[in-house]
Amino acid sequence: MLPGLSIMQSVALIPLFPLLAALIITLSGARVLKSRSWMPAVIGVAISAVLALSLLVMFQRRHIVGVQHLTIYHWISSGGFSIPIGIYVDPLTSLFLVFVTFVSTLIFIYSCGYMQGDYGYFRFFAYLSLFVFFMCTLVLADNFVLLYLGWEGVGLASYLLVGYYYTKPSAREAAKKAFIVNRIGDTCLAIAIFIIYLVFHTETFSRIFQSSDLKNVGFLAAHHGTLIWIALLLMFGAFAKSAQFPLHVWLPDAMEGPTPVSALIHAATMVTAGVYLIARCMPLFTLAMPVLHLVGVVGCFTAFMAATIAMCQYDMKRIWAYSTVSQLGYMFMALGVASGTAAVFHVFTHAFFKALLFLSTGSVMHAMGGELDIRKMSGIRKVMPITAGCLLIGALALSGFPGFSGFFSKDEILTAAMNASWNWGPLLSVVGFITALITAYYTFRVFFRVFMGDLVLPATAGKHEPSAFVLPEQARLESSAAHGSHGNTGHETDGHKPSDGSAAMWMPLIILACGAALAGYLGVFGGANGGGWIQSFLSPVHLLNGAAHPVVITPGTHIPVQTVSTVRVAPAMLMGAGAVLVLLGVLVAAYFHWANRRAADAVGAALAPVVKFLENKWYIDELYNYGIVQPLWLFGQALSIFDRFVVDGVVFMIGFFPQFTGYVLKPTQSGRLRYYGIGMIAGVAVVILGVLYLLR
Amino acid sequence: MAVMSQAILYEYLSLGAVLFVLGLIGFVARRNMILIFLSTEIMFQGVAINLIAFGRYWMNMDGQSFVIFLLTIAAAEASLALGLVILLFRRRETLNVDVWSEMQG
Numbered sequence: 164m165l166p167g168l169s170i171m172q173s174v175a176l177i178p179l180f181p182l183l184a185a186l187i188i189t190l191s192g193a194r195v196l197k198s199r200s201w202m203p204a205v206i207g208v209a210i211s212a213v214l215a216l217s218l219l220v221m222f223q224r225r226h227i228v229g230v231q232h233l234t235i236y237h238w239i240s241s242g243g244f245s246i247p248i249g250i251y252v253d254p255l256t257s258l259f260l261v262f263v264t265f266v267s268t269l270i271f272i273y274s275c276g277y278m279q280g281d282y283g284y285f286r287f288f289a290y291l292s293l294f295v296f297f298m299c300t301l302v303l304a305d306n307f308v309l310l311y312l313g314w315e316g317v318g319l320a321s322y323l324l325v326g327y328y329y330t331k332p333s334a335r336e337a338a339k340k341a342f343i344v345n346r347i348g349d350t351c352l353a354i355a356i357f358i359i360y361l362v363f364h365t366e367t368f369s370r371i372f373q374s375s376d377l378k379n380v381g382f383l384a385a386h387h388g389t390l391i392w393i394a395l396l397l398m399f400g401a402f403a404k405s406a407q408f409p410l411h412v413w414l415p416d417a418m419e420g421p422t423p424v425s426a427l428i429h430a431a432t433m434v435t436a437g438v439y440l441i442a443r444c445m446p447l448f449t450l451a452m453p454v455l456h457l458v459g460v461v462g463c464f465t466a467f468m469a470a471t472i473a474m475c476q477y478d479m480k481r482i483w484a485y486s487t488v489s490q491l492g493y494m495f496m497a498l499g500v501a502s503g504t505a506a507v508f509h510v511f512t513h514a515f516f517k518a519l520l521f522l523s524t525g526s527v528m529h530a531m532g533g534e535l536d537i538r539k540m541s542g543i544r545k546v547m548p549i550t551a552g553c554l555l556i557g558a559l560a561l562s563g564f565p566g567f568s569g570f571f572s573k574d575e576i577l578t579a580a581m582n583a584s585w586n587w588g589p590l591l592s593v594v595g596f597i598t599a600l601i602t603a604y605y606t607f608r609v610f611f612r613v614f615m616g617d618l619v620l621p622a623t624a625g626k627h628e629p630s631a632f633v634l635p636e637q638a639r640l641e642s643s644a645a646h647g648s649h650g651n652t653g654h655e656t657d658g659h660k661p662s663d664g665s666a667a668m669w670m671p672l673i674i675l676a677c678g679a680a681l682a683g684y685l686g687v688f689g690g691a692n693g694g695g696w697i698q699s700f701l702s703p704v705h706l707l708n709g710a711a712h713p714v715v716i717t718p719g720t721h722i723p724v725q726t727v728s729t730v731r732v733a734p735a736m737l738m739g740a741g742a743v744l745v746l747l748g749v750l751v752a753a754y755f756h757w758a759n760r761r762a763a764d765a766v767g768a769a770l771a772p773v774v775k776f777l778e779n780k781w782y783i784d785e786l787y788n789y790g791i792v793q794p795l796w797l798f799g800q801a802l803s804i805f806d807r808f809v810v811d812g813v814v815f816m817i818g819f820f821p822q823f824t825g826y827v828l829k830p831t832q833s834g835r836l837r838y839y840g841i842g843m844i845a846g847v848a849v850v851i852l853g854v855l856y857l858l859r
Numbered sequence: 860m861a862v863m864s865q866a867i868l869y870e871y872l873s874l875g876a877v878l879f880v881l882g883l884i885g886f887v888a889r890r891n892m893i894l895i896f897l898s899t900e901i902m903f904q905g906v907a908i909n910l911i912a913f914g915r916y917w918m919n920m921d922g923q924s925f926v927i928f929l930l931t932i933a934a935a936e937a938s939l940a941l942g943l944v945i946l947l948f949r950r951r952e953t954l955n956v957d958v959w960s961e962m963q964g
Contacts (some may be wrong), residue, residue: 832963834961834963835960836956836957837886837888840886
C-alpha cells in the first residue's frame with residue numbers, strides 16, 4: 164500500500180502514526196503548537212484511517228485472503244518462552260481497524276472545534292492519539308500478551324481522559340472508579356493469559372486457535388475444567404472493559420470526561436474491546452459452552468437493566484451512557500448464542516450512531532452553556548437545526564427504527580438468539596424485544612423533550628461553557644465578577660447565540676449521520692448468496708460463529724455448537740415484530756414527551772416507587788458501597804490501628820533504647836577538665852594493668 | 860663510652876617516672892591554665908628522660924633522635940597552647956580552668 168513496503172508492513176504502521184502524533188504533541192504542544200495541537204493528531208489518525216480502509220479493500224478484492232501474520236521482532240524471549248511483537252490480520256481485525264480509525268478521525272475533527280480554548284488543549288489531543296495507538300495495537304495483536312498491552316493502554320488513556328478536568332473532584336472520582344473497576348477485569352484477563360500459557364505453551368493466537376489440541380479428544384477431556392476457567396476469566400475481563408453487569412458501574416460515571424471522549428472511548432471504540440476479545444477467542448469459548456451461555460444471560464440482563472435505568476435519567480449524557488451499556492449487552496447476547504457476526508455487526512453500526520448521538524449532545528451542551536438536564540430545555544430544534552436533524556437520525560438508528568442501521572443489526576442479534584440451538588435463546592430474544600421497546604421509548608423521550616415543543620432555553624444558554632478547570636486566577640476572576648456591580652464580567656460577556664457551532668463541529672456530525680443511517684444496509688445487501696456484506700466479509704474468520712461440528716469431549720458427551728440449528732420463528736416475522744415494537748415505543752414517547760407532557764408527570768407520580776428505583780440506578784452503586792467499599796474502608800481502619808500501635812510501637816522501642824542509655828550516662832560528662840584527665844589516666848592505667856596481667 | 864649498668868638505668872627510669880607522676884598530679888590538681896600546661900610539659904620530660912636512658916643503655920641513637928622530635932613537637936605545641944590560653948584569658952579575665960565547663964552533658 165505504501166510505496167516500498169509490503170501490505171503487512173503498511174498495516175503494522177497503522178498504530179504508529181497516532182503514536183507519532185502523540186509524541187509530537189507531547190513534546191511540542193505546550194510551547195510550540197499550542198492551539199494548533201490538533202494538526203498532528205488529525206493528520207496521524209487520518210493516515211491510519213486511509214491505510215485501514217485500503218486494507219479492507221484488499222480483503223474485499225481478495226488481494227489478501229484468510230489470516231495474515233507478520234512478526235516484527237521478538238519482544239520478550241527467555242528460554243522456550245518467547246513473545247513476539249507481531250500482527251494478526253483477518254477480516255475481523257480489518258473491520259475493527261476501519262471503524263476505530265474512521266470514527267476517531269471524525270471525532271478528532273469535531274474536537275478541534277469543541278475543545279477550542281480549553282485549558283490543556285494539547286494534552287487532550289496527545290491523550291486521544293495515544294488512545295488510538297493502543298486501540299489499534301489491541302486489535303492488531305497476534306498474541307495475548309501484546310493484546311494485554313493494548314488492553315491496559317486503552318484503560319490508561321480512558322483514565323487520563325475521564326480525569327481530564329482534574330481540578331473537578333467528581334472527575335477525579337470518576338477516573339479512579341473507572342480505573343479500579345477495570346483493574347478487576349484486567350486481573351482476570353492476566354490470570355487467563357497465564358493459564359493459557361500453562362495449557363498451550365504459547366500465547367500466539369494462530370497457534371492456539373488452530374492447534375490440533377483443540378480437536379484432540381484426549382486433550383479436551385484432560386483440560387475440560389481448565390478451559391472453562393480460561394473462558395470464565397476472559398469473560399470477566401471482557402465484562403469490565405465493556406461495562407457489563409456487575410462491572411458496569413464505571414461507565415456512566417466516565418461521562419465526566421469531555422464529550423468527544425465519551426463519544427470515542429466510552430461509546431464507539433474502547434468499550435467494544437470486550438466484544439472483540441470474546442469474538443476473537445470464540446474457538447476457546449465454544450469449548451466452554453456454560454461460560455458462553457453465561458455471557459449471553461448476563462448480556463441480556465444488562466441490556467434490560469441499563470435500558471430501564473435510561474428511562475428515568477435526566478442528564479442527556481448519562482442517558483446515552485446507560486444506552487451504551489444496554490447496547491453492549493445486546494452484543495454480548497449475540498456472543499452468548501455463538502453469533503459473533505451479529506455482535507460485530509452491531510458493534511459496527513453502534514459505533515456510528517452512538518458517536519453521532521454523543522457528538523450531537525456535545526453540540527447541545529456547547530450551545531446551552533454546559534447544561535444537559537432534559538427538564539430545563541425544550542424545542543431547541545429552532546436554534547440548532549443541523550444538530551436536531553443529526554440527533555434525530557442517531558435516535559432513529561439507536562431505537563432500531565425500520566430502515567436505519569440499528570434496526571438491521573439488532574434484528575440480526577434477536578433472530579440469532581431466537582433461532583439458536585440453545586434452549587434459552589428464545590427467552591433472551593424475548594427480553595431483547597422488550598428492551599428494544601424500552602430503547603425506542605427512552606431515546607425518543609430525549610429527542611421530543613429537548614428538540615420538540617415550545618422553545619425553552621436554560622438560563623446558561625448562549626454563554627460560554629464555564630470552564631471545568633478552576634484555576635487560581637480564574638477563581639479570583641469569578642469571585643471579583645460576583646462582587647462587581649453587574650455580576651457579569653470576564654469571559655461571560657462575549658456570549659454567542661445558541662447555534663450549531665462551527666463547521667468543524669457540524670461537518671463530522673453529518674458524515675456520522677450518513678453512517679448511522681446507511682451502515683445497516685451492509686448487513687442486508689452486497690454479500691454472497693443474497694446475504695449481507697458483513698456476513699460474507701466476516702465468514703473467513705476462524706470459528707467466529709462457533710464450531711461447525713459438535714465437539715466430542717468425553718465419549719457420550721456432546722457439546723452441540725451450531726449458530727442456527729433450528730428455525731423457530733421466521734426472520735421476516737421477527738423483523739416485523741421488531742418494527743412494530745419500535746414504532747410503539749416512539750409513539751408512547753411522542754405522546755408523553757411531546758403532545759402531553761403533563762401526562763408523563765402524572766404517570767411518573769403514580770409509579771413513584773418504580774421511578775425512584777430506576778432514578779437510583781437499581782441501587783447498584785449503594786450495594787457496592789455497603790457491600791465492598793465500606794467493609795474495605797473498615798478493614799483499612801483496622802490495619803491503620805495495627806500500624807499505629809504495633810508497627811509504630813516496635814519502631815519507637817528501638818529508638819527508645821539509645822535514648823535511655825544516653826540519659827543514664829549523661830551525668831558523667833561534667834565539663835570539668837580535671838575529671839576528663841582523671842578518666843583518661845584511669846583508662847590508661849586499666850589498659851596497662853590489663854596488658855601486664857596478660858603478659859605475666 | 861662506658862656501658863651503663865642496669866642499676867643506673869633503674870635510677871634514671873625512676874626519675875622519669877617521678878617526673879611523669881608529678882606532672883600528672885599537677886595536671887589533675889591545678890586550676891591555673893598555665894600551670895596545667897606546665898604540668899603536661901613536665902610529663903613530657905619524664906618520658907624524654909626514659910627514652911634517653913634506654914638509648915644509652917642499649918648503646919644506640921634511637922632514643923635521642925626520638926627525643927629531638929618530641930621536643931620540637933612540644934615546642935610547637937607550647938606556642939599554640941599559650942596562644943589559646945591568652946585567648947581564653949581575654950574572654951573571661953581569669954586563668955581558672957573551672958570557668959570553662961561548656962562540655963557539661
